[in-house]
Amino acid sequence: MSHPLEMPDVRHRAAVLGSPIEHSRSPILHNAGYEALGMDDWEYTRIECTAEELPAVVGGAGEEFAGFSVTMPAKFAALDFADEVTDRARQIGSANTLLRTESGWRADNTDCDGITGALEELLGGRFGRARRAIVVGGGGTARPALWALAQAGVTDITVINRSDRSAELAPLLSPLGVAFRFAGFDSDLAAAARQADVIVSTVPSVAVEGREQDLAHAPVLDVIYEPRPTPLTVAAAANGYLTVDGHVMLAHQAYGQFEQFTGRPAPREAMRRALEASLG
Incomplete structure (x- = not known):
């Protein structure tokens, strides 16, 4: 070039x-x-x-x-x-x-603007009333997602990740008044998903392979936009939930x-x- x-x-x-x-x-x-x-x-x-x-x-x-x-x-x-x-x-x-x-x-x-804009499109007026969320992943994209959810009034977040990153995320979430917990992929994801108002997945599709049906019990923002739709959004849509993919986040950021x-x-x-x- x-x-x-x-x-x-x-x-x-x-x-x-x-x-x-x-x-x-x-x-x-x-x-x-x-x-x-x-x-x-x-x-x-x-x-x-x-x-x-x-x-x-x-x-x-x-x-x-x-x-x-x-x-x-x-x-x-x-x-x-x-x-x-x-x-x-x-x-x-x-x-x-x-x-x-x-x-x-x-x-x-501005990644947090991307998350907020995508969630507003996903949930409409319900976004400001969401209180429980799941964030899949604990890396670089998870952090602005967690911040954006907290700013919107979410007070209870389950972070699903292969490793427990509580020590890393506590300085971000605790001052914002968010109660959060970690769960591994071997935990009861379906039960957690059924209690969530929204799910934000920040990981490649391969990371949740085989667990899509467990997670597909709430509206989903999947930050992946190529290829789309992702298996997770397909599973959630099949269960009657609204979904939005990562190109919406990309645009808003x-x-x-x-x-x-x-x-x-x-x-x-x-x-x-x-x-x-x-x-x-």
Whole structure:
């Protein structure tokens, strides 16, 4: 791929950093936004970047770069690199957004906006009344999901994961007044699911293989968007529950990034339409 600086007609840039990065749909979202608003001097690209490489890539970026979206495995490095950190990024413990400021780089986490937007589409008016939730997984995507659920008023969360990460998550959830417990995949998942108002799965489909029927007893947000639908959402839909997949989360997390980078309202319909067209 050519280096982004090789196109002199573009005066403003942003990019997504991660490794591997060739699969990222973020350029489709952001470039569709630029096109919709007639921002011909903006371009959004992909840059292969590991956590170790992030300081050099961002620190060496030209002045035309307004910001970076950050995906795994560099989200924790982005938080450490930043000169300034938003409260929510600090609480969540990772950053998916780096914005150039007059004093350096500010880290934020819009993944929680993605979770919130997807859950609002999934549950509608019931989202603010949800009190019990299940989060499948305990890694990087689980943290903004847990934060978003707590901010929405969920007070009881079961985290299903292969290993118990209570010590890691307590500093995030305890100050938010959330009672949480860990459960392994060998526990009675069906009983837990039947008591939940919503389930958020943050793990690859293979991680829940064979347990989809146990979990499919509540509305489901599955953050996976390729391939879709996932076996978990298929099982939940077959039981009569609403489901939403990860492309909705991806779109909602991108809107805030677009607005931070450009200072303009995101053309949400155009961005979402382009993403869905790319996914078929």
